[in-house]
Amino acid sequence: MALVFRLETVNFKKIRSIAKVAGTMVTIGGAMVMTLYKGPVVEIFHAHGHHAAQQTSSESADQHWVLGTLMLLGSIVGWSGFFILQSFTLKKYPAELSLTALICISGTVEGSIVTLIMERDFSVWVIGWDSRLLAAVYTVSSENIC
Structure with a gap:
């Protein structure tokens, strides 16, 4: 989005630009792997009723993974749009x-x-x-x- 609004420039001869592009690709790739990977549920905090919660959460995850992916993408676009709006605002309101x-x-x-x-x-x-x-x-x- 920053490229579209001409807030960033990419020059592949500079290591800084390559790092920005690589960081963006790794971040987006990691977010997509986390949402599209259908593996076992990882419990960080063990609650009482562990087996019932795991079954309910896996059933819910199977039903709504497409919606979750779309919501994550919308969140990423909204967050980057917020940063772009903030940069435009800071130019007029320092x-x-x-x-x-x-x-x-x-x-x-x-x-x-x-x-x-x-x-x-x-x-x-x-x-x-x-x-x-x-x-x-x-x-x-x-x-x-x-």
């Missing part, structure tokens, strides 16, 4: 920290609204000593790194 704060606030508000609409059970907002806490800590730490 206050990077203000723009970052605005993006984070609008993402928080949007995510909260979608969650309130989609989730009828308010217990999903409770953070306990499980993967929900890990997800919250990871989100906060990854935002601080950027």
